[in-house]
Amino acid sequence: MRKALVAALMLSSGVVIADEGQWQPYQMPSIADKLSERGIQIPAKQLADLTQYPMNAVVGLGYCTASFVSPQGLVVTNHHCAYRAIQYNSKKEHNYIADGFLARKQADEPSAGPNERLYITEAVTNVSEQVTKELSDDPLKRYEEIQANRKALIKECESDDNYRCSVRSFHNGLEYYLIKQLIIRDVRLVYAPPKSVGSFGGDIDNYEYPRHSGDFTFLRAYVGKDGKPAAYSPDNVPFKPKSYLKINADGVKAGDGVFVAGYPGSTSRYRLTSELKFASDWLYPTLAKRYQQRIDTIEAMGAQDAGVKIKYAGTLASMANRMKKYNGLLDGFKATDIAGIKQGREDDFRKWLSTDSQYQSYQAKFDQLETLLVEQRQAQQTRYFFENAQSSDLLSAANRLYRLAKEKTKPDAEREEGYQERDMKMFKARLKRIDSSFAISVDKTLWMQDLDAYLAQDNRVPELDAMLKSDDAEVSLSDKLDGLYSLTGLTNQDERLAWMDADVKAFETSADPFIRIAVALYDTNLAQEKAKKTLAGKLSKARPGYMEAVIAYYKANNWPVYPDANGTLRITYGMVDGYQSKDALYKQPFTRLEGIVAKHTGVEPFDAPQKVLDAIKAKRYGSHKVESVYQDPASWLCRLFSCLDKPESFGSVPVNFLSSVDTTGGNSGSPVFNGKGELVGLNFDSTYEAITKDWFFNPTITRAVHVDFRYILWMMDEVDHADNLMGELELVRN
Template sequence: MRNALISAVLLSSGVVLASSDASADEGQWQPYQMPSIADKLSERGIKIPAKQLADLTQYPMNAVVGLGYCTASFVSPQGLVVTNHHCAYRAIQYNSKKEHNYIANGFLAKSKEQEPSAGPNERLYITEAVTDVSALVTQGLSQAPLIRYEEIQSKRKALIKECESDENYRCSVRSFHSGLEYYLIKQLIIRDVRLVYAPPNSVGAFGGDIDNYEYPRHSGDFTFLRAYVGKDGKPAAYSTENVPFTPKSYLKINADGVKAGDGVFAAGYPGSTSRYRLTSELKFASDWLYPTSAERYQLRIDTIKAMGDADSDIAIKYAGTLASMANRMKKYNGLLDGFKATDIIGIKQSREDDFLTWLAGDSTYQSYRTQFDQLETLLERKRIGMQSRHYFNNAQSSDLLNAANKLYRLAKEKSKPDSEREEGYQERDMKMFTARLKRIDSSFDVSVDKTLWQQDLEAYMAQEHRVAALDKMLNEEGSSSISDRLDGLYALTSLTNQEKRLAWIDADANAFETSSDPFIRLAVALYQTNMAQEKENKTLLGELSQARPGFMKAIIAYNTAKGWPVYPDANGTLRITYGMVDGYQSRDALYKQPFTRLEGITAKHTGIEPFNAPTKMLDAINEQRYGSHKVASVIEDPSSWICRLFSCLDKPEEFNSVPVNFLSSVDTTGGNSGSPVFNGKGELVGLNFDSTYEAITKDWFFNPTITRAVHVDIRYILWMMDEVDHADNLLEELELVRN
């Protein structure tokens, strides 16, 4: 009754649950768009000038960096970087051994000399320039689909080559609005990244998969890394002679954090969203793609867990893989549950019908109906192709076969001029290509690889879309079982040896075609089928590159006419999103308040993973060693009517603890993990790390009432550093400010 009363009052007032214009919080905006929404930022209490946010050379945007799969930010003049614990998991795993398990016990370097390499694949990417190259890419393209696709790729590669005249930069040309626009992104690469401070997994992933996408949360999902460069200040590979990188700026940290109702914004590299996709695409994802993928992921998760329980080395090697799979699995389930709970398919269909009605009545865009119909036809072909190739693609899931496939492809590509090679196989890609081959050893075990591959092969054998070359391998030993056949492959291959695996980088195609290594032989046998499927896919992409941009042009006009925000779907490029610190009405009829407290950790603690908080943390909480990080209230004005209402109930104005996690209405998705969350002045107040379960469907549809992101409160991070782990050397590096 009490929660229902709160919810009813909040819903009617819109004061705390959501603002009266909550839909304004939607959008993963390109930085250059900030001046166009300056009024919206101002309404949220964001005081830093929109023009400043649009400038990647100014604070705070020049302190935001990408990891290639997550986001991070500089927080000291000595190259110190903060991100999520789960984003740095590979670095923690890379340095974990039986004798020093940093996953279980955490890690703190008390001096820079103690900071180990985060691994050969770890990079920091600092975006320095984003340039509109739409006209250069799209002008004069052929109408023939495959040629059109190849022309786009050729133009992209030429722009990238010119941009990468300095080897310390990595450039890319990304498509926005499904090929309507293209932007050239120039990023400085830091190649020497080191592990500095990570809490134990019992802090960084407190609650584990049970709490994943749930709220209230009490996760210490943070880790510190450091960027190093050569003595000349330029990026360099790992060396003991390297020195800490000096960033152009680093974030000020507001030690007072934020309160309910405060405006906030986040910057980062969101991976992908599908908000402009057609209803038919959503139906396909809901009816086939997500359920099929979820079934496979669950089987792999169960297998790795069982094998890890029996062997601690396997548990360490596959810890990052397992965490990633579990997160993806929870997301699939959340998407499927969300589609049922909110009827997003119905909402999308209604909007699409309204769009088509608008299209028919607008003389400027009436002709685009033909492109819409063409797009639907192409998408049906795409769906059929995905279903027919799904099991064959999975049947090549072995890490060793994947390596063999890529190595043979490299040998074939090397016979072409560099500019004509496929992306991923050019000279610019060789350092990362080599590093990936090396990294196999850190997350590979023959027994696990074989078991997972066998599961995929059995699924392949049980369906109708077969490939002769693969069937031949499976039946080569006559009546022997798949398991026996695979035992023979693993016993005879030399690809498990890193030195021999790397030697194939320099081999020519003939060496592959005459090799007796069973994985190499299989890669050669499957090559033509893989290339034929790739050609078919490229042809389809060429056709889509004609149909999608026209559709997007009409959709943008439609959204503008409706007064809805217009921003591109996420595509892994730097974006800004804004909102407010705010709770929400959950699916179980409870109002979720925006902050959690330290005492929630002790309440959840059972001593059994994943609710097994470290003893030293529990002692600090029980002894109320809050230091300067204690907060009396998380509500701005305790005398307001809303606080008086709460006072009659749960007294949230009497917080009297350290905030652990908090909610906001900023618009995030995968890739935003580790994104700095700023207050209105552009000071760091938290790190984004998750979304609520109800919000998972925001990849397809943004619902302002329930869409909430979950952040680690900066006051909790500082408390951990100060009162629990005594990371005094790092605290001295930070620039702390107060309100």
């Protein structure tokens, strides 16, 4: 019987409909038929309107996604997205990473840290013409003109200090959109489960399935008493969002249509085969090797020092995730021959170019682009070790501070992005944040590794070599670095912040060793930056021409056309569905509470809290128990595909589930909606086989992994008794 259901579900997702696409909201009406086929009932026009429910409840964190779930500014996201906020509030005497945290009342909600922000996208406007009109043919001037046009649009948009605006490139410079976002600057920690729930299974289970992770955390947005965004203050009050998500306490079943809204970071689906091969042959192996070395180092030092372990917890989790993703990409390239698939499509594209009279001239642009990409790859390999050789947090701060002094000699409009007046609050917050994730011993050890790698290769920079050289032959590089750390004042937050107001002369006459290195390397860094900009100027002509032809080719083949992910708000749709994995096993779409007990060993990362184990063993399911996660035989799916005669018994609380939605990094924390637009889960991962979707979407194996909101409610209700928060949520039933 199960095979019949599996076949039906696989057929429905793998053959009939391919759920590819990270769509801009305005595109929703153009795919209304596809949404309807998936059983998504909420009108496409409503999804395209950022002022309406549910899109006006979806927010960005700058690196993840979140959503409002109460009229009092309560926000839900992933545990790993809020990890730095949890770390920021963790101390040896109260380790919220290990023990979890729950504020029983709003007065007990601590700041999530000076860098935490919520970004509410209110408007997205096509400004392609304003950005690209009358550009110079000179590559560097062209780049600078594009930046000047972008900055002018941003300045006009940010006439109100409460807004943050950006101009993003879509389709590799073919289009530009102005994004206007309200910034919430006072974000507080409300409720986080212990790490043994939030990342149950740890790196071992990362990108794997079945999963049993409670990857959720609640934050709250605060504003001034006037209702406007403000910096942290005890007098601030909860933000009142324009809308907040209704939560469907009955959740979803296999075969149900779902959609996800969020801020996916980046994909490379329109990149050339040569770019994929470079990533596969050099870039990803090189990055993965460095991440693994750094992970091993931090873990070893953290095992010896609890303070180090807490300070670098967020850094370690981020690096481990990236490292495993790179390895997953490399494995995926080998298993599926994505390079071969892309090359075949590229060959077909070239044939199409030669036969389509309108686009025959684009062949030369294609060839020119390939030439520029060779230049780009060579430059990246040349700069790689020198850039890493500046990885010390203190040297990085010194570099930014000296650059700020230089930029402040220019009119604000002419300054480099990141150094304008609009950037100063975040610049200052970033300098402050160093203290919460920095230890001299770790910084020195990691920097030493990068310096050793730099010294072992040929692309050396005399200015850096001179700063590392000691007059005494018996003084080792390690001894030299010890001297730098002992003599610098940049370990002191007040001194770091004071440098923000210093002029260029103060830097150039400073005796601080990190400041001296920053001054010595400035011209080299600036020259390399100029070379990058010149190449970017060349690519700003070549890429859009190529993309124009590629889009026409895709449309001729009736393939979906949407921009690569770039950190902007997108919507993707699909269905709750399992898949056939690489080991020939069918992965069921839902996991149960009992799987936590089965995996529990008592040893990290499979060390579930005793209170969770007790509740499961006592079958204390409350109102969150689900008898079946499969379709009723009378449903449309079963009428169409002949499912089971009787739904299989589930008899537990769902923990995680799979769907065919098209997500990537940055979609972490994204709300998962049912067809009515009600919240049913949080996106937090992808399956290992699906990692390569950043380059190529394969509908038969591409699955996203979500926390089932029924599990979140169970944790709040039956385990942690977060009655105060449960009372804020609007729960609905089918």
